[in-house]
Amino acid sequence: MTNVDLDCKGLNCPMPIVKISRAMKELQTGTTLTVTASDPSFKADVEAWVRKMNQKLTSFSDIDGIQTAVIEKVN
């Protein structure tokens, strides 16, 4: 499966969501986007974004505040 990485570390609300939205528009269905972020609201925001946009959050991890979300483009 093709994957694209997106670094949002150091960015604050709403920029990670803005960048995810832009990156996902460029992706083909079935591709994944791996986003790394340090924004404390990132988990809540990315979950809400995925729900609203009918995409799929494949995995989420948080290691010492560096969060990694894998989003699959299903729509």
Next chain:
Amino acid sequence: MVSKQPLLKKLTDMSDNITISQSELIALVNQLVDQKVNARLADIEASLKSIQGTVGTLSENCPEDRATLVVFSGEMDTLFAAFTIAVGAASMGMEVSMFFTFWGLTALRKDKTYSGKTVGEKMVAMMLPNGPHAVPTSRMNMAGMGPLFFKYLMAQRNIESLPNMIALTQELGIKMVACEMSMGVMGVTRAELLDDIDYGGVATYLGDAAKSKITLFV
């Protein structure tokens, strides 16, 4: 039953004498089938039309995936909140309209002119900030020290500046509408505001707000 039997016999005898070709029979059957089908189709078409009408009315009244914001205040923090919500909504796939009225017009100001204005308009222009880079904060303004302090704090935390957020709003194709009535009151001209924005009145706002899932007054 007894009385019908002679009639049945008569009919059977008659039918023996009627000669009909196969093609004539097929044509007759086809004609009868067409008549029946057309009669039924007319009913179905009529009910389809009425359903289409109902669906049309429903979708006209159904809210779109749209957010509408009235931007009334003109301080750094309130404007920042308004633009953050607008940019967030656009990033979540929503159509966004922002209506700028009274103090909110400052967010759209690119420069300030005095020529051709009445004395009153010149006075208002003098008292209004030059643009979004020069707006006060709603609290802790401290004669202009507050905004400097907040700008420093925001830069330190790598938070977008208000002018950057406004630029992003335009980049994302968010509809920005300046209220003509308040522009008149404040003596703001179109030449002083950003290019590529729309102009309108309360009906423009209400038209969009009526179709929105979210509408906010900031």
